[in-house]
Each structure stands twice: as structure tokens, then as C-alpha cells.
Amino acid sequence: MREKLQIAGRVFQSRLIFGTGGFTSLQVMGDALRETGAEMVTVAMRRVDPVAGGSILEVIDAAGCDVLPNTAGCFTAADAVFTARMAREALGTEWIKLEVIGDDKTLLPDGPELLTAAEQLVDEGFIVLPYCNDDPILARRLEQVGCAAVMPLGSPIGSGAGIRNPYNLAIILENAGVPVILDAGIGTASDATVAMELGCDAVLIASSVSRAKDPVRMARAMRLAVESGRLAHEAGRIPRRLYAEASSPTEGLAGT
Amino acid sequence: MMLNLNGEDTEVPAGSSIPDLLGILGFEAGRGVAVAVNGEVVPRSEWEGFGVTEGMNVEVLRAVQGG
Numbered sequence: 001m002r003e004k005l006q007i008a009g010r011v012f013q014s015r016l017i018f019g020t021g022g023f024t025s026l027q028v029m030g031d032a033l034r035e036t037g038a039e040m041v042t043v044a045m046r047r048v049d050p051v052a053g054g055s056i057l058e059v060i061d062a063a064g065c066d067v068l069p070n071t072a073g074c075f076t077a078a079d080a081v082f083t084a085r086m087a088r089e090a091l092g093t094e095w096i097k098l099e100v101i102g103d104d105k106t107l108l109p110d111g112p113e114l115l116t117a118a119e120q121l122v123d124e125g126f127i128v129l130p131y132c133n134d135d136p137i138l139a140r141r142l143e144q145v146g147c148a149a150v151m152p153l154g155s156p157i158g159s160g161a162g163i164r165n166p167y168n169l170a171i172i173l174e175n176a177g178v179p180v181i182l183d184a185g186i187g188t189a190s191d192a193t194v195a196m197e198l199g200c201d202a203v204l205i206a207s208s209v210s211r212a213k214d215p216v217r218m219a220r221a222m223r224l225a226v227e228s229g230r231l232a233h234e235a236g237r238i239p240r241r242l243y244a245e246a247s248s249p250t251e252g253l254a255g256t
Numbered sequence: 257m258m259l260n261l262n263g264e265d266t267e268v269p270a271g272s273s274i275p276d277l278l279g280i281l282g283f284e285a286g287r288g289v290a291v292a293v294n295g296e297v298v299p300r301s302e303w304e305g306f307g308v309t310e311g312m313n314v315e316v317l318r319a320v321q322g323g
Contacts, residue, residue, distance in 0.1 A: 020321040029321065044322030045290070047262045047315075056321055057288045072323030085297045086317045090290035097323065206323070 002234065005202050007179050008095075008127045008148040014039050015196070016226045017068065017181065019206025020056065022158075023215065030059040032209050035219035042068040042097050042204070045087050057091075068129070070097035075110070077117035084121050096121060097151070098130040107157040107184075111138050115145065122146035131183050134164075136171040143178050150176060151183035151204065154195065158207040160187025163194055173199045189218075189225035196229025197237065257310040274303040274314075281316055288319040 005012040018038035023029035033041060041060045060067055069087030074080040077100060084096045100117055102110035109132050121128045128147045132138050139150045152172055155161035162185060163169060173180050179201035186192050186208045195203050205222050212218035257270050261277060268280060278285050291298045292315040298306055308314070 019323060021323055023321060026321075042323050043319040045317040046320045046322070047317060048320075055286075055288070057319055067319070069319065070323035082292070082295065083317070086290035086292060086315075087319070089297050089299060090288050090317065090319055092287075099323065 005179065007129070012039050012202075013037075014223075014226075015202040015230055016192075016223060017042065017202055017204040018065070019204055019210070020044075021072075021206050022210030024210075026056060026059050028215055029056075029210070030063060032215045032219035033059070033063045033065065035216055036205065036209070036223050038205075039065055040068045041065045042070045042206075043091075044070055044072045045083050045090065046073075066095075067091050067093060068095050068097050069093065070099055070131075071117075072099045074100050075102070075113075076100065077113045077120065080113070080117040081120050081124075084117075084126060085124075088126070094125055095127045096129065098128050098147075109133050109153070111135065114138075115141055118142055118147055119145040129181065134168040134172065136168060136175060139172045139180075140175060143176060147178065149179040149181050149201075151181045154182050154185030154191065157184045158211075159185055160191075160208060161185055162187055162191040163198070166194070166198060169195075169198055169200070186222075189221040192222055192225040193229035193232070196226055197232050199233055202226075257308075259308070259311070260313045262314070262316055268308075272308055274298065274306050274308065277308065277314055278316060283316055283318060289316065290318075291316050 005015050014037045016036050016038045018033050018036055018041045020043055069091050071080040071083040074083055080100045100110050100113040101107050118128050118130050129149045129151055130142050130147050131151045134152045142150050154163040181202040182195040182200045183204040192203050209215050209218045259266055259268055274291055275285050283289055294313050
């Protein structure tokens with residue numbers, strides 16, 4: 001029996017969380033979503049919908065997925081806490097993907113604001129999944145204040161630069177007592193596989209699918225990549241060596 | 257009466273309810289929409305009876321693609 005992803009007591013069959021930003025239409029988004037097999041889908045909260053008409057929630061419902069609201073675009077703990085409260089009222093869920101970013105150019109998390117917001121939201125009964133830097137100490141602090149998972153970045157949002165610091169990620173993974181979900185930076189399928197091979201419990205996939213030439217095909221690639229990476233992690237890779245190690249018998253060779 | 261509605265000073269008919277304000281903004285009142293007045297979330301069950309008055313700061317958000 002293979003171990004399933006479990007966050008805050010909820011069991012998931014899929015280790016892929018689906019981000020909705022950047023799709024050109026809800027139709028393509030829905031098709032891609034079904035290809036990934038994801039069970040949880042993150043949405044933003046805004047005054048208006050600048051991208052698409054129609055109801056994103058209907059598409060998510062039709063795919064049988066749960067909605068995970070986020071606080072994308074918030075720069076302060078106060079704004080993020082307010083947005084989370086609005087999302088809880090709008091969507092009837094305590095779950096929140098917490099994002100508090102430091103500036104527009106990097107979209108990197110603002111650690112102190114993030115920690116402040118996380119602590120406040122946990123106190124208010126939210127199930128908090130914070131998007132954080134690949135900083136083992138910040139990840140530990142977020143876990144200590146009661147976050148249900150940590151979501152370190154591989155590289156900046158939308159950069160497609162993959163996992164820039166696998167060593168930091170390894171330290172986070174070794175020490176975390178909650179699920180570690182790689183969020184941001186995945187550019188293509190192999191990046192998702194690497195994240196899972198390193199031992200991440202799940203990955204969040206957004207821009208790499210929504211901005212691909214063929215989002216639906218990339219969605220399928222991501223599903224397979226996450227499954228492959230997880231299987232390889234469970235199977236246990238061979239150690240890297242400087243020199244060869246023969247795979248054929250060294251006894252009974254001709255001429256010996 | 258004047259309100260601040262999603263960051264814009266807006267003249268609305270006196271006695272407007274929260275559902276009326278949603279209509280002015282072009283929001284459907286369905287799932288995925290939340291309303292706050294002066295920074296406090298107003299539960300959906302209180303929308304009809306909520307007394308909207310001059311000068312209030314009303315924020316309306318809905319779930320959209322992103323993040």
C-alpha cells in the first residue's frame with residue numbers, strides 16, 4: 001500500500017496541486033485540469049475578473065476538485081489576512097494558500113510579513129499553506145506557528161528556472177514535520193520529477209502548464225512527471241559514483 | 257449617497273442594500289463573492305438586512321484565475 005499525500009488530515013490521491021493563473025480560456029483550463037488529475041485547485045480573489053468570463057468555480061466543480069483560495073498579490077500581512085477572511089466567506093473553506101510577496105519584480109515572499117499573517121490565520125482557525133522562500137529556518141518557523149504544510153519555491157513565480165537550490169530544499173525536507181509542497185519555478189516536466197525525487201510531498205503547477213504552447217499536453221506530462229518522480233523517490237535511487245561499477249559478472253570472462 | 261465602492265467614490269441610491277451594490281458593480285451574488293464593509297467581512301446571511309450608509313467603505317471580491 002503506497003503512502004498517500006495527507007494535509008491537515010485530508011488524504012489526496014494526487015500529489016499535484018493545480019494553479020489557475022495564465023490560462024487563455026476557462027475551456028483550456030478545465031481540459032488541462034482534468035489531464036493533471038489534481039484534486040485541489042487554487043484561485044485568487046480580486047475586485048474584478050480581468051481574464052475570463054464565466055465561472056471558474058463551475059469549471060472546478062465540474063472537474064470534481066476542491067478549491068484552495070490564495071492571497072496572491074498581497075504585500076502586507078494585513079492585506080493577506082483580510083483576503084483570506086474574504087475567501088473563507090466567498091468559498092466556504094478554511095483552507096488558504098498564503099502568499100505575501102515583497103516586490104513586483106521578484107514576487108519573492110516577504111518572510112516577516114508571511115510569518116505574521118500565518119500566525120494570525122492559524123489563530124483564526126484557518127488551514128494555512130504558506131508560499132515561502134527556500135529558507136529552512138523560515139519553513140521551520142511557519143511549521144512552529146501551526147501551518148499545515150510549507151510551500152517553498154524552486155525559483156521565482158513564472159520564471160521556469162526549476163529548483164535553484166536543491167540543497168536548501170533537502171534541508172527543509174529533512175526537518176519538516178508537515179508536508180512540503182514545491183511551489184513556483186517549475187518550467188517543464190523534468191523539474192517536477194526532480195522535486196518529487198528529492199522527496200517533496202507534492203508540487204504546485206501553474207505557469208508551466210498555462211503558458212505552454214499546448215497546455216493540455218503539458219498537463220498530462222506533469223501528471224506523469226509527478227508520478228514518476230514519486231515512484232523513483234519511493235524506489236530509492238542508486239548512489240552517484242565517480243567511477244564505473246560493472247553491471248555484468250566479472251567472473252568467467254573469455255580468456256581468463 | 258456617496259460610498260467608496262472597491263476603491264472608487266461612487267454615488268448610489270439611498271437605501272441601497274448589499275445585493276444592490278453587487279448589481280451596480282456587475283457582480284453576480286452567487287458563490288465565490290465576498291463583501292466587506294469598513295474592513296469587516298459581512299456574512300452572506302446578513303447582506304439583505306445590512307444597513308449601508310453614507311461614506312461607508314465597501315469592498316467586493318470574487319474568486320478568479322490566479323496564483
